[in-house]
Amino acid sequence: MKRFALAGNPNCGKTTLFNSLTGSTAHVGNWPGVTVDKKTGTYKKCPEPVQIIDLPGIYSLSPYTPEEVIARNYVLDEKPDCVINIVDATNLERNLYLTTQLMEIDVPMVIALNMMDAVEKSGDKIDEKELEKRLGVPVVKISALKEKGLKELMDKAYAESKSERKGITVLEESALGHLIGDVKIALKGQNVQNPLFHAVKLVESDSIETEMHKETVQMINEFKETFEDEVFGNDFEALVADARYKYISKNFAPTVQKKKKEKFSMTRSDKADKVMTHKIWGIPIFLLILFAIFHLTFSEDFLYLGAIFKLPSLEDLGLLTAEGEPINYGVRWLACIYDGAVFSPGVIINNIWNDMLVGELFGWLGGLVEGSSMSPWAIGLINNGIFEGIAAVLSFLPPILVLFLFFSILEDSGYMARIAFILDRMFRRFGLSGRAFMPMIMGFGCSVPAMINTRTLADEKERTATVRVIPFFSCGAKLPILTAVAGAIVAYFHVGNADAITFLMYLLGIVAAIVSVLLMRSTTLKGETPPFIMELPAYHAPQFKNLMAHLWDKTKHFVKKAFTIILASTIVIWFLTHFSFAWKFLEDEEINQSILAGISQLVQPLFTPLGFGSQLGQYGWVFVVAAVAGLIAKENVIATFATLAACLVAVANLNIGGLDIAAEEGIDAVQAMILATGITVPALISFIAFNMTTIPCFAAVGTAKAELQDKKRFNGTLIFWISASYVISAAIYTIGSWWWTAFIWAALIAAVVCLIIWHNKNAQKKALKKV
Amino acid sequence: MEKTLDLFQIGEGGIVKRVSGEGQIKRRLFDMGITPGAEILMRKRAPLGDPIEVTVRGYELTLRKTEAASVVMEVAK
Numbered sequence: 001m002k003r004f005a006l007a008g009n010p011n012c013g014k015t016t017l018f019n020s021l022t023g024s025t026a027h028v029g030n031w032p033g034v035t036v037d038k039k040t041g042t043y044k045k046c047p048e049p050v051q052i053i054d055l056p057g058i059y060s061l062s063p064y065t066p067e068e069v070i071a072r073n074y075v076l077d078e079k080p081d082c083v084i085n086i087v088d089a090t091n092l093e094r095n096l097y098l099t100t101q102l103m104e105i106d107v108p109m110v111i112a113l114n115m116m117d118a119v120e121k122s123g124d125k126i127d128e129k130e131l132e133k134r135l136g137v138p139v140v141k142i143s144a145l146k147e148k149g150l151k152e153l154m155d156k157a158y159a160e161s162k163s164e165r166k167g168i169t170v171l172e173e174s175a176l177g178h179l180i181g182d183v184k185i186a187l188k189g190q191n192v193q194n195p196l197f198h199a200v201k202l203v204e205s206d207s208i209e210t211e212m213h214k215e216t217v218q219m220i221n222e223f224k225e226t227f228e229d230e231v232f233g234n235d236f237e238a239l240v241a242d243a244r245y246k247y248i249s250k251n252f253a254p255t256v257q258k259k260k261k262e263k264f265s266m267t268r269s270d271k272a273d274k275v276m277t278h279k280i281w282g283i284p285i286f287l288l289i290l291f292a293i294f295h296l297t298f299s300e301d302f303l304y305l306g307a308i309f310k311l312p313s314l315e316d317l318g319l320l321t322a323e324g325e326p327i328n329y330g331v332r333w334l335a336c337i338y339d340g341a342v343f344s345p346g347v348i349i350n351n352i353w354n355d356m357l358v359g360e361l362f363g364w365l366g367g368l369v370e371g372s373s374m375s376p377w378a379i380g381l382i383n384n385g386i387f388e389g390i391a392a393v394l395s396f397l398p399p400i401l402v403l404f405l406f407f408s409i410l411e412d413s414g415y416m417a418r419i420a421f422i423l424d425r426m427f428r429r430f431g432l433s434g435r436a437f438m439p440m441i442m443g444f445g446c447s448v449p450a451m452i453n454t455r456t457l458a459d460e461k462e463r464t465a466t467v468r469v470i471p472f473f474s475c476g477a478k479l480p481i482l483t484a485v486a487g488a489i490v491a492y493f494h495v496g497n498a499d500a501i502t503f504l505m506y507l508l509g510i511v512a513a514i515v516s517v518l519l520m521r522s523t524t525l526k527g528e529t530p531p532f533i534m535e536l537p538a539y540h541a542p543q544f545k546n547l548m549a550h551l552w553d554k555t556k557h558f559v560k561k562a563f564t565i566i567l568a569s570t571i572v573i574w575f576l577t578h579f580s581f582a583w584k585f586l587e588d589e590e591i592n593q594s595i596l597a598g599i600s601q602l603v604q605p606l607f608t609p610l611g612f613g614s615q616l617g618q619y620g621w622v623f624v625v626a627a628v629a630g631l632i633a634k635e636n637v638i639a640t641f642a643t644l645a646a647c648l649v650a651v652a653n654l655n656i657g658g659l660d661i662a663a664e665e666g667i668d669a670v671q672a673m674i675l676a677t678g679i680t681v682p683a684l685i686s687f688i689a690f691n692m693t694t695i696p697c698f699a700a701v702g703t704a705k706a707e708l709q710d711k712k713r714f715n716g717t718l719i720f721w722i723s724a725s726y727v728i729s730a731a732i733y734t735i736g737s738w739w740w741t742a743f744i745w746a747a748l749i750a751a752v753v754c755l756i757i758w759h760n761k762n763a764q765k766k767a768l769k770k771v
Numbered sequence: 772m773e774k775t776l777d778l779f780q781i782g783e784g785g786i787v788k789r790v791s792g793e794g795q796i797k798r799r800l801f802d803m804g805i806t807p808g809a810e811i812l813m814r815k816r817a818p819l820g821d822p823i824e825v826t827v828r829g830y831e832l833t834l835r836k837t838e839a840a841s842v843v844m845e846v847a848k
């Protein structure tokens with residue numbers, strides 16, 4: 001099968017073209033060794049099927065970013081049958097800069113002049129025949145968006161792929177033309193493939209090339225000594241870049257006939273940008289957009305209609321039975337949309353999906369299994385292990401999809417780049433760039449996609465730091481733990497307000513993230529703040545087709561990861577809670593004999609400084625069991641509460657009065673646990689804090705491992721999560737129990753900060769001495 | 772008059788004279804089209820004062836002041 005590679009700048013419509021060409025055959029994977037997306041698909045309308053490879057979007061073939069190195073190596077080493085270089089016709093100059101580099105490689109090539117519809121709309125004209133003549137490479141006008149010219153493009157590429165093409169350069173006439181020619185001949189003599197490309201890169205002192213052709217470097221260095229340019233001295237890298245742009249402005253730019261004469265006129269995009277990044281309104285608008293996204297996704301009172309109009313609940317309307325169940329099927333549907341307030345779209349989708357579709361399906365399947373003649377442990381494994389695991393994965397889908405959709409809209413419209421622009425100043429204080437914001441905020445939905453999203457960060461250290469703090473942005477699965485424990489604190493001790501506790505815990509997570517990043521960036525992940533030189537693409541309305549393709553990509557990625565790891569972890573938990581060390585199958589209430597309880601009793605003393613260890617006595621292990629189950633998957637903690645409470649009732653003869661320990665929210669279950677153990681309020685808060693900041697779940701651990709690549713960094717991440725949660729929880733418990741310990745903590749923190757500053761100063765001095 | 776890009780007022784334009792600095796940042800500036808002779812117009816500052824947004828070669832580019840400081844410009848009259 002022939003292989004065509006798509007190459008071009010970011011934001012030039014490459015993804016749109018790829019989607020149009022390959023349709024449903026698209027497949028997303030990783031380039032070997034790095035976490036950069038590799039998209040492939042098949043185009044079927046040529047005489048034979050063609051494999052299309054979407055190279056990462058790049059501005060240049062320099063050796064500095066993984067994307068550039070991948071694109072470069074692919075074209076050089078894998079030798080595609082044709083390179084389709086997509087050029088944004090509305091921004092010819094900068095786009096052709098990459099073209100001039102690609103042209104130097106000995107590979108058939110076609111230029112796709114994209115966004116011709118936008119050019120024509122603005123009244124400009126491009127003489128593509130003239131451009132083709134001047135470039136020496138075929139040019140085809142297309143509109144990827146309107147799917148115009150695609151057939152012509154592919155036919156041209158197919159025709160080109162049948163013959164060979166030798167690289168040509170625009171640098172021939174430049175001051176370095178002769179040197180490049182000489183180096184090329186020398187390389188050719190050594191039987192080097194693509195001699196022209198390598199010659200140019202060698203002259204540029206490209207770090208990859210100088211490694212590869214050590215002998216030839218000598219030749220260039222000799223020339224360098226005799227060379228002196230009045231602007232650049234002997235900085236050949238600068239000279240080459242300059243020569244390319246000069247050639248483009250002189251020879252290619254004139255093929256464009258601009259309609260308007262004034263250079264910097266206001267387009268619609270400029271006008272929109274004036275508002276969106278306004279000096280005063282920019283930040284409030286950003287906060288408002290962010291709030292709107294979360295409101296639309298998670299709010300159970302859409303536009304606060306319920307609160308404003310004091311709408312009646314379903315119970316008030318007499319639509320619920322005495323047990324609080326909807327009276328008929330119609331009301332069940334209504335309950336997905338309304339209960340004393342209209343739900344936001346995200347919640348409605350979530351309710352319908354979980355209560356009506358997934359819930360029904362697994363209820364029915366569970367009934368079938370229950371009624372079968374299988375042994376009790378097999379029924380338990382299938383119903384509570386496997387089915388619950390699948391249902392858990394599926395139940396995560398709606399909020400994540402809705403959140404993804406909004407983020408894709410931000411990305412596609414061009415606003416995402418502006419968010420980075422607005423926030424960069426703030427993030428730089430913590431040693432990150434504005435781009436780190438997006439993955440972090442996605443952490444509120446689920447850590448797994450958030451960690452995958454860190455791929456937009458170019459700097460490895462910045463990426464590692466971001467991956468590590470993502471779990472501190474409390475994800476959807478942690479919220480039920482928060483509401484259950486906070487609710488129980490209020491109900492049992494009659495102190496505080498559950499919403500306030502929840503809110504403060506979210507805040508604690510954010511503060512912990514900021515402090516951790518600061519700490520890491522000044523100790524183990526020290527490094528220069530990565531540069532922030534970024535294109536701000538023009539605003540445009542998001543394309544439905546693109547959004548869906550985007551959404552589909554992300555969903556596939558998530559489901560693949562989630563299905564394997566989350567499913568496996570629920571089965572592991574089920575196994576650990578339903579079998580004893582003596583290999584005996586246990587009923588739910590016998591959790592105290594389970595393997596998990598055994599392990600928990602063993603490690604219980606470790607949790608003493610956190611308030612839920614040895615001091616809780618005989619039944620104290622219940623909190624440890626919940627916490628340990630949470631390390632595997634946070635959504636399991638609530639389920640564990642219920643079984644633990646049931647077990648306490650059975651084993652400890654606990655008198656729980658009117659508590660309903662099986663209730664879904666888990667508040668009563670936690671109260672039963674408080675009753676049995678006598679745990680204090682600070683210890684309960686410490687318990688929540690521990691759950692919020694420790695190892696998030698197996699799925700996130702697996703993702704972190706895949707994303708970080710480096711084994712040391714991954715192990716460091718695990719140690720970081722464990723120690724961060726331990727220290728934070730211990731501080732909360734001790735200060736909450738004995739206020740004066742705050743002074744000890746303050747002194748400790750001050751000592752650590754001084755130590756770091758002193759150490760860094762010393763290191764600086766040493767570095768200076770060496771110089 | 773010569774001055775570095777980070778010192779430009781909003782609406783001020785000029786032509787790149789040279790780019791100082793080293794390695795990756797310098798190369799990146801070149802790749803993005805900030806080469807001697809390129810016309811640059813200072814568009815705006817971010818709400819917190821930094822980074823800045825400029826128009827170069829017909830598109831919008833954002834860069835930090837520290838990075839803009841290595842771009843030496845000839846101010847247009």
